[in-house]
Amino acid sequence: MALSGIQIYKMLPRTNCKDCGFPTCLAFAMKLAAKQVELALCPHVSDESKAELAESSAPPIRLVTLSANGNSVKAGNEVVMFRHEKTFYNMPGLFLRVKDDLSPEAIKAAIAPAEAFKVNYVGIDLTMDGFAVESVSGDPATFAAAVKATRGATKRPLVLISGDAAVMAAGLEQLDGEAPLICSANSDNWEAMADLAKSHKAALTVSATSLDELAELTGKISAKGVEDLVLDPAFRQLNSSLIAATQIRRLALRKNFRALGYPMITFPGDAGDVGRVSVQAAQAIAKYAGFVVIDEFLPEMVYPLLVLRQNIYTDPQKPIQVQPGLYEINNPTADSPLLVTTNFSITYFSVANEVEGAGLPAWLLVTEAEGMSVLTAWAAGKFDSERIAKDVKRFGVAEKINKKQIVLPGHVAVLSGELEEDMPGWEIRVGPREAVDLPGFMRDAL
Amino acid sequence: MPIEIPKDKWPGSVREITLGATAADGGTRTSTVTVGGEKALPYMHFEAQMPHKPVIALEIRDRLPDDWSTLLLEHWGDTAKDPAAWAKAAEATGVELLQLTLSLTDADGNPNTPENAVAVVKSVLAATGLPLLVFGTGQAEMDNVLLVAVAEATQGERLVLGICEDKNYRTIVAAAMANGHLVNGRTPMDVNLSKQLNILISDMGLPMDRILMDPTTGALGYGIEYGFSVMERLRMAALQGDSMTQQPMLVTPGFEAWKTKESKVGKDVPAEWGDWLKRAIHWETMTATALIESGADIVVLRHPESVKRIRVAIDELSAVPEMA
Ligand code: B12
Ligand code: SF4
Numbered sequence: 001m002a003l004s005g006i007q008i009y010k011m012l013p014r015t016n017c018k019d020c021g022f023p024t025c026l027a028f029a030m031k032l033a034a035k036q037v038e039l040a041l042c043p044h045v046s047d048e049s050k051a052e053l054a055e056s057s058a059p060p061i062r063l064v065t066l067s068a069n070g071n072s073v074k075a076g077n078e079v080v081m082f083r084h085e086k087t088f089y090n091m092p093g094l095f096l097r098v099k100d101d102l103s104p105e106a107i108k109a110a111i112a113p114a115e116a117f118k119v120n121y122v123g124i125d126l127t128m129d130g131f132a133v134e135s136v137s138g139d140p141a142t143f144a145a146a147v148k149a150t151r152g153a154t155k156r157p158l159v160l161i162s163g164d165a166a167v168m169a170a171g172l173e174q175l176d177g178e179a180p181l182i183c184s185a186n187s188d189n190w191e192a193m194a195d196l197a198k199s200h201k202a203a204l205t206v207s208a209t210s211l212d213e214l215a216e217l218t219g220k221i222s223a224k225g226v227e228d229l230v231l232d233p234a235f236r237q238l239n240s241s242l243i244a245a246t247q248i249r250r251l252a253l254r255k256n257f258r259a260l261g262y263p264m265i266t267f268p269g270d271a272g273d274v275g276r277v278s279v280q281a282a283q284a285i286a287k288y289a290g291f292v293v294i295d296e297f298l299p300e301m302v303y304p305l306l307v308l309r310q311n312i313y314t315d316p317q318k319p320i321q322v323q324p325g326l327y328e329i330n331n332p333t334a335d336s337p338l339l340v341t342t343n344f345s346i347t348y349f350s351v352a353n354e355v356e357g358a359g360l361p362a363w364l365l366v367t368e369a370e371g372m373s374v375l376t377a378w379a380a381g382k383f384d385s386e387r388i389a390k391d392v393k394r395f396g397v398a399e400k401i402n403k404k405q406i407v408l409p410g411h412v413a414v415l416s417g418e419l420e421e422d423m424p425g426w427e428i429r430v431g432p433r434e435a436v437d438l439p440g441f442m443r444d445a446l
Numbered sequence: 447m448p449i450e451i452p453k454d455k456w457p458g459s460v461r462e463i464t465l466g467a468t469a470a471d472g473g474t475r476t477s478t479v480t481v482g483g484e485k486a487l488p489y490m491h492f493e494a495q496m497p498h499k500p501v502i503a504l505e506i507r508d509r510l511p512d513d514w515s516t517l518l519l520e521h522w523g524d525t526a527k528d529p530a531a532w533a534k535a536a537e538a539t540g541v542e543l544l545q546l547t548l549s550l551t552d553a554d555g556n557p558n559t560p561e562n563a564v565a566v567v568k569s570v571l572a573a574t575g576l577p578l579l580v581f582g583t584g585q586a587e588m589d590n591v592l593l594v595a596v597a598e599a600t601q602g603e604r605l606v607l608g609i610c611e612d613k614n615y616r617t618i619v620a621a622a623m624a625n626g627h628l629v630n631g632r633t634p635m636d637v638n639l640s641k642q643l644n645i646l647i648s649d650m651g652l653p654m655d656r657i658l659m660d661p662t663t664g665a666l667g668y669g670i671e672y673g674f675s676v677m678e679r680l681r682m683a684a685l686q687g688d689s690m691t692q693q694p695m696l697v698t699p700g701f702e703a704w705k706t707k708e709s710k711v712g713k714d715v716p717a718e719w720g721d722w723l724k725r726a727i728h729w730e731t732m733t734a735t736a737l738i739e740s741g742a743d744i745v746v747l748r749h750p751e752s753v754k755r756i757r758v759a760i761d762e763l764s765a766v767p768e769m770a
Pocket of ligand 2: 013018019025059
C-alpha cells in the first residue's frame with residue numbers, strides 16, 4: 001500500500017542534511033509520497049528502509065512486458081478503477097490465435113493479413129499486437145512446427161498455449177531470446193510450467209475459476225521466483241468475467257492484494273459467434289483486460305475494437321490534439337482554397353483525410369481551440385471569429401494565398417457575420433456540415 | 447483463508463421509472479417497461495440485486511429519413527415509408543420500446559405540422575402495443591408546437607417526450623405534466639448540467655419518477671470516451687445518494703454510430719476497414735456495449751442485427767452468475 005509522507009519521513013535519517021536537494025527530510029518525504037522524486041536522491045537512507053520503501057512503492061498491478069524482435073506489449077501498472085479518476089495507461093494487447101491442427105502453410109496464411117493490418121485513426125497507426133499459438137494436437141513436434149511457422153510469419157510477441165509442459169517446452173525451444181507469454185499454469189501443472197517460465201524468461205498465465213484458487217497458485221509460483229504473471233479468471237460469460245475482473249482489480253488497487261496484483265488475459269475468441277466475440281472483446285477493453293485473444297481476423301471487427309481501445313485509454317485530462325498552424329494538403333498553390341477547423345485530433349483528421357483522399361489541394365488552418373471539436377469549441381467560446389482572425393494573422397495566412405476567401409465548417413455558419421467584421425476584405429464562405437461532403441463542395445462551389 | 451472481496455456499500459439508488467400505460471392505468475399499451483432501481487454499479491450482482499435489466503428501443507421515423515445510411519434504408523425497405531408498418535416491423539425484432547423521431551419537414555420540404563405529428567403518433571400507437579418515446583425534430587420552436595399537440599392527443603399513455611433540453615424544457619415538461627407523460631432530459635455530456643436540468647424539471651412540479659436523463663454520448667471513435675465517463679460519474683453520484691442524479695439513463699448509440707463515416711460510407715474508404723455492413727453493425731454494437739457497461743438503462747438502436755447482439759449481451763450480463 002502506498003505510504004503517506006509522514007510514514008516515509010519516519011524511515012528517513014531525519015537529519016535535514018539537504019543532500020537530496022530539499023530543505024528537510026520531511027519535504028523530501030512529501031515529494032516521495034507524491035511520486036515526484038526518486039529515493040536514490042538521499043544518499044543516507046538505510047538498507048532496511050530502502051527495502052521497505054521499494055516494497056511499498058511497487059505498483060499494485062505488476063507491469064508485464066512481452067517482447068520479441070524489438071516489439072513489445074505491456075500490460076499492468078494501472079492505478080484506477082475508472083478512467084475519470086486519472087487515466088488508464090497500458091492498452092490491452094490484441095492477439096490472434098492460431099491452432100496447431102493447421103499446417104504450417106495454413107498458419108502463415110492465417111497470420112499474414114493480420115500481420116499486415118495497419119489502419120490510421122486520428123494520426124495513430126493501429127495494428128495487431130501479437131499472435132497466440134495453441135496446441136490442440138498435444139504433440140510436441142507438431143506444436144514446435146506451428147510455433148516455428150508463426151514466428152516465421154510475424155515479428156510480434158507471441159503467446160503459447162498448452163497445458164502440457166512437454167508440449168510447451170518444445171514450443172519454447174523455437175523462441176530464442178524473446179519474452180513470450182505461456183498459457184496456462186493450473187493446480188495440476190503449475191510446478192512444471194513455472195520451471196519453464198523461469199528457464200525461458202517467459203511470462204506465465206495462471207488460470208483458475210475461483211479467485212481463492214488463483215491467489216493460492218500465484219503465491220506458490222511467485223515463491224518459486226516467477227514474478228511476471230498474468231491472470232486468467234477462466235470465466236467465459238460476460239457477467240462472471242466482468243465481476244471477476246472487477247474484483248481482481250479492486251483487490252489489487254484498494255487492498256494492495258499482491259497475490260492478484262497482475263494483469264489479466266481474456267479469450268473472447270472462445271465465444272465463437274461473431275456477435276458474442278465482438279461484445280466480449282469490447283467489454284474486455286472497457287473493463288480491465290491486459291491481453292485480449294481472438295480467433296478470427298476480421299478487419300471490420302478489429303478496427304472498431306482498436307478504436308475503442310484508443311478511446312478508453314485516452315487521458316481524460318488532455319484530449320488528443322494536433323498542433324495549431326497552417327497545414328498544407330496535396331501541395332496547395334496560392335490559388336488553392338483555405339479551410340478552417342479546430343485542433344481536436346478527430347476533427348482535424350476527419351477533414352484532412354477527406355480532402356487528401358479526394359486529391360484536392362487546400363490550405364487547412366487549424367486554430368488553437370484547446371483540443372475541442374468544432375461545436376464543443378464553439379459552445380465553449382474557443383472557436384469564435386476573434387480567434388480565427390487572430391490565427392489567420394499569427395500563421396501569416398494572407399501571405400500564402402491570392403484570394404482572400406475562407407471556408408467555415410457548416411456547423412458554425414452563425415460565425416460568418418462576425419467574421420466578416422473581424423476580417424474586413426475577406427470573403428467568408430460556409431462549407432458543408434460534415435467533412436464527408438467537403439470534396440463535393442470544393443469541386444462544385446469553390 | 448478465503449479472500450475477502452471488497453464490496454461497495456452505496457447509500458443511494460436509482461429511481462424506478464415505468465414507461466407506457468396499459469388500459470388499467472389509463473393508456474392503451476399492451477405492455478409497460480420499468481427501468482432503474484439499481485443499488486450498485488452495473489452488473490455487480492455480488493453487491494446488490496439488479497431489479498430491472500436495461501432495455502432496447504428501436505428508432506423509427508415519421509417518414510423516410512433523408513440522412514440515414516443507405517444500409518439502414520436498404521434493410522427496412524418499403525416499411526420505412528409507413529410509420530405504422532415500420533413500428534410493427536420494429537416490434538417484431540423483440541425490442542421493448544419504440545422511439546419515434548419527428549422530422550422537420552415532409553418529403554417535399556414543407557414544414558411538419560402538429561396535425562401530421564399527431565396522426566403519425568396515433569398510427570404508431572395503433573400498430574403496436576409497446577410503450578413509445580416521441581422525440582422532436584431538434585429545433586426547439588418546432589418541437590414546442592409538435593410535441594405539445596402530440597402530448598394532448600395521447601393523454602395518459604405515459605409516452606416519453608424528448609428531447610427536453612435547457613432551451614425548451616418548460617414547454618415540454620408542462621405538456622408532460624398536464625397529460626400524464628414522461629420526459630427525456632438531455633444535456634451535453636456534463637455531470638453538473640444533467641443534475642441542473644433535473645432540478646429545473648422537478649422544480650416545475652413533474653414527479654421525479656417521470657424523468658429520464660440523457661447525458662448525450664458520442665460514437666465510437668467520435669467522443670464515446672466522454673460519454674462513457676460522464677455516465678460512470680453520474681451513476682456513482684446517484685449511488686452516493688445525490689438525489690438529483692438518480693434518474694435512469696437513456697442514450698442513443700444508434701443515432702451516434704450511424705452518423706459516422708465508418709457506417710455511412712462504403713466506397714473509397716481504406717480496405718482495412720473491412721466489410722461495410724458488418725463494420726457498421728460492429729460500430730453500433732460496440733458503441734452500445736460500452737454504454738451498457740457504464741450504466742445505460744435504455745439504449746436506442748437502429749439496426750435489428752445490433753438489437754440481436756445487444757439483447758444477448760444484456761441477458762448475459764443481467765443474469766446472476768453462480769459465482770456471485
Ligand atoms: C465529445 C463532446 C464533448 C467533449 C469534448 C470533446 C472535444 N475534445 O472536443 C466534452 C464532454 C468535454 C464536451 C464538453 C462540452 N460540450 Co460537447 N459535445 C461532444 C459531442 C458528443 C461530440 C463532439 C465530437 O467530438 N464530434 C466529432 C468531431 C469530429 O466533430 P466536429 O469537430 O464537428 O467535426 C465534424 C464537422 O464539423 C466537420 N468539419 C470540421 N471542420 C471542418 C471544416 C470545414 C471547412 C468543413 C466544411 C467541415 C468541417 O467535419 C467533422 C466530421 O464530419 C457533441 C455531440 C455530438 N454527438 O456530436 C457535443 C456538443 C458539441 N457539446 C456541446 C456543448 C454545449 C458542450 C459544453 C459547452 C457543455 C458545457 N456547458 O459544459 C462543453 C464545452 C467544453 C468546455 N467548456 O470545456 C453541444 C454544442 C451545442 C451547440 N450546438 O452549441 C453538443 C453539440 C451537444 C449538444 N447536442 O448539445 N463535449
Ligand atoms: S538527503 Fe536524506 S537525510 Fe538528507 S535531508 Fe534529504 S532526506 Fe534527509
